[in-house]
Amino acid sequence: MPLLAVRNLRTRFATDRGTVRAVDGVSFDLAEGEVLGLVGESGSGKSVTALSIMRLVPEPPGRVTADSMSFDGTDLLRLTEAQAREVRGASMAMVFQDPMRSLNPVLSIGRQLVEVLQRHQKLGRQAARRRAIELLEMVGIPLADKRLAAYPHQFSGGMRQRVMIAIALSCNPRLLIADEATTALDVTIQAQIVDLVKRLTRERGTSVIWISHDLGVVANLCDRVNVMYAGRIVESAPIRDLFQRPSHGYTLGLLGSTPRIDGPALRRLSPIDGLPPNLIDPLPLCPFLPRCRVSVAACRERAPDRRDLGHEHWATCFAELGPRAP
Amino acid sequence: MTALLQVDDLRVHFGPVGAPGTVKAVDGISFSVERGRTLGLVGESGCGKSTTGYAILQLVPPTTGRVLYGGTDLCRADSGTLRRLRRKLQIIFQDAHASLNPRMPIGDLVGEALDIHGLHKGRARAGRIHELLDLVGLAGHLIERYPHELSGGQAQRVAICRALAVEPELIVCDEPVSALDVSIQAQIVNLLQDLQERLGLTYIFISHDLSVVRHMSDQVAVMYLGKIVEMAGKDEIYARPAHPYTKALMSAIPVPDPDSEAQRQRIILAGDLPNPANPPSGCRFRTRCPIAIDACAATDPPPHAMSATHWAKCIRLEEGS
Numbered sequence: 121m122p123l124l125a126v127r128n129l130r131t132r133f134a135t136d137r138g139t140v141r142a143v144d145g146v147s148f149d150l151a152e153g154e155v156l157g158l159v160g161e162s163g164s165g166k167s168v169t170a171l172s173i174m175r176l177v178p179e180p181p182g183r184v185t186a187d188s189m190s191f192d193g194t195d196l197l198r199l200t201e202a203q204a205r206e207v208r209g210a211s212m213a214m215v216f217q218d219p220m221r222s223l224n225p226v227l228s229i230g231r232q233l234v235e236v237l238q239r240h241q242k243l244g245r246q247a248a249r250r251r252a253i254e255l256l257e258m259v260g261i262p263l264a265d266k267r268l269a270a271y272p273h274q275f276s277g278g279m280r281q282r283v284m285i286a287i288a289l290s291c292n293p294r295l296l297i298a299d300e301a302t303t304a305l306d307v308t309i310q311a312q313i314v315d316l317v318k319r320l321t322r323e324r325g326t327s328v329i330w331i332s333h334d335l336g337v338v339a340n341l342c343d344r345v346n347v348m349y350a351g352r353i354v355e356s357a358p359i360r361d362l363f364q365r366p367s368h369g370y371t372l373g374l375l376g377s378t379p380r381i382d383g384p385a386l387r388r389l390s391p392i393d394g395l396p397p398n399l400i401d402p403l404p405l406c407p408f409l410p411r412c413r414v415s416v417a418a419c420r421e422r423a424p425d426r427r428d429l430g431h432e433h434w435a436t437c438f439a440e441l442g443p444r445a446p
Numbered sequence: 447m448t449a450l451l452q453v454d455d456l457r458v459h460f461g462p463v464g465a466p467g468t469v470k471a472v473d474g475i476s477f478s479v480e481r482g483r484t485l486g487l488v489g490e491s492g493c494g495k496s497t498t499g500y501a502i503l504q505l506v507p508p509t510t511g512r513v514l515y516g517g518t519d520l521c522r523a524d525s526g527t528l529r530r531l532r533r534k535l536q537i538i539f540q541d542a543h544a545s546l547n548p549r550m551p552i553g554d555l556v557g558e559a560l561d562i563h564g565l566h567k568g569r570a571r572a573g574r575i576h577e578l579l580d581l582v583g584l585a586g587h588l589i590e591r592y593p594h595e596l597s598g599g600q601a602q603r604v605a606i607c608r609a610l611a612v613e614p615e616l617i618v619c620d621e622p623v624s625a626l627d628v629s630i631q632a633q634i635v636n637l638l639q640d641l642q643e644r645l646g647l648t649y650i651f652i653s654h655d656l657s658v659v660r661h662m663s664d665q666v667a668v669m670y671l672g673k674i675v676e677m678a679g680k681d682e683i684y685a686r687p688a689h690p691y692t693k694a695l696m697s698a699i700p701v702p703d704p705d706s707e708a709q710r711q712r713i714i715l716a717g718d719l720p721n722p723a724n725p726p727s728g729c730r731f732r733t734r735c736p737i738a739i740d741a742c743a744a745t746d747p748p749p750h751a752m753s754a755t756h757w758a759k760c761i762r763l764e765e766g767s
Contacts, residue, residue: 161630162598276718277491307654307656307695308694308695309718311712311715312714314700333628334628335628335702336657336701336702336707339702339707340707374628374629375702376632378632378657379632379657380701381660381701382701385660386661388636389636389661391630391633391635392629392633395599
């Protein structure tokens with residue numbers, strides 16, 4: 121049984137201009153110890169998917185519905201706010217892009233870590249303090265016992281993000297959601313954090329949802345990828361299949377837009393032209409059609425169904441793309 | 447070919463001169479850029495790459511050194527000369543929205559650049575604004591829109607448009623695509639390349655992203671804590687990085703290919719950048735360097751030449767030669 125099973129998740133926001141369909145029928149499973157990548161551009165619904173799972177979408181103006189959304193046997197949608205808070209602290213944790221905005225600037229690092237441990241693990245002050253030091257050491261912060269008294273502004277961006285990860289891991293969550301957790305960090309620090317996440321999944325069997333628009337990090341870290349566009353999953357595949365046989369026009373566009381440090385230097389990138397789609401009045405066709413470079417006649421007639429490509433790989437795209445040239 | 451811009455022993459120190467705690471953001475760097483070429487300036491946050499860009503344009507006053515532009519030292523130019531030369535030297539920033547006045551419509555934002563330098567007055571002005579918007583791929587109807595109505599990619603096009611309005615020769619691009627989605631990033635990168643071809647522009651392209659820099663640059667300089675540690679032509683530095691910092695930086699860039707990712711050896715650097723107010727003695731990278739020896743603490747390493755166009759500052763390179 122998967123740790124997390126999401127069926128037909130829909131998250132909408134009421135605005136003055138109409139209802140925004142931020143997440144529009146998303147379904148997926150996440151197994152124990154699996155690292156799942158959610159890839160797509162701003163506004164594709166990756167973060168709102170994560171926030172919906174965490175029950176962090178404010179309702180109203182938001183409205184989250186699903187046929188089911190079960191985490192370790194619990195239906196997340198049926199939880200009261202108080203129950204949701206218990207699950208969030210103890211079994212699911214989330215790390216955001218900007219650690220400065222997630223940490224309280226007037227409380228010491230130690231206080232913020234100890235607070236979580238006392239609240240969710242019911243540890244005493246001394247025990248919580250010892251555990252806080254262990255956690256900081258685990259995420260690679262040197263002189264952890266002295267650093268407990270430091271405030272967030274005294275830490276670099278990379279150290280702050282490691283503190284956020286330490287807080288997220290403090291209650292041994294079974295699911296860690298990282299939302300662009302390394303996007304704002306320098307590449308050498310990003311490599312340290314990715315290393316840490318790999319170690320966690322290996323040593324503790326933590327399941328991870330890794331949200332990113334960086335296909336490089338995803339290729340390095342994830343077991344499986346869901347590519348999102350306009351609030352929907354447009355392609356889902358095991359990591360190697362996605363890169364060997366990208367099967368949606370949008371996935372192809374993302375790969376063509378990404379400059380690489382290896383291989384022959386390309387003269388030109390092939391960007392995705394145009395702008396992201398309107399989520400208020402979506403097309404009754406494939407949402408990517410206006411920007412697609414591989415569209416076929418059928419794309420202009422009806423919306424594509426999910427096409428099964430074997431090896432747990434599927435895409436909602438009419439174009440027959442075949443394996444990618446190396 | 448003669449250099450359009452030549453930077454000699456440039457230093458930018460913040461804080462009282464010589465006092466402890468002075469931050470040596472840029473500490474003695476030299477390079478030159480030929481007309482129509484792109485120099486990539488890479489390194490992590492705090493390495494001094496942006497400060498270098500600002501100091502070239504005299505947006506922060508350099509402490510010592512020379513910035514020669516077509517023979518004139520900008521560091522010693524009077525304000526009139528500087529103002530005249532600024533028309534030739536422009537800059538675009540990472541956060542385009544923050545660099546555009548939120549109360550001005552796009553047409554005025556572009557027109558303002560023309561007005562300041564007294565270009566295309568009267569009837570010609572409106573036509574020139576349309577021409578410029580067209581040049582950067584923005585539809586004419588955006589002329590009455592305000593910055594908050596634009597996407598990140600469109601805002602960056604407006605910023606590029608403003609820079610181009612005064613017909614510059616050199617543009618300092620300070621992380622111009624780092625805040626953009628990868629699909630939009632590729633659009634802007636291609637636009638900058640098109641403009642360079644059409645207008646013969648010279649770029650100093652500042653970025654922490656080595657993949658984008660590889661795509662944009664002819665020559666690459668790697669900075670660490672205020673110093674250039676390695677410099678070479680693009681093909682040389684990506685094929686044969688010599689400095690241990692460059693190697694670590696390159697190994698840290700993930701490649702969008704799971705098979706090659708599985709085979710790559712990653713050099714994980716320990717710790718963060720040291721405090722620039724109190725940098726390590728000798729080689730500044732030695733505290734995080736995987737191959738540092740005692741001698742690295744003694745002297746600031748001189749450049750070691752790998753070829754006529756490729757050098758790196760690391761004493762361990764001498765051993766191999």
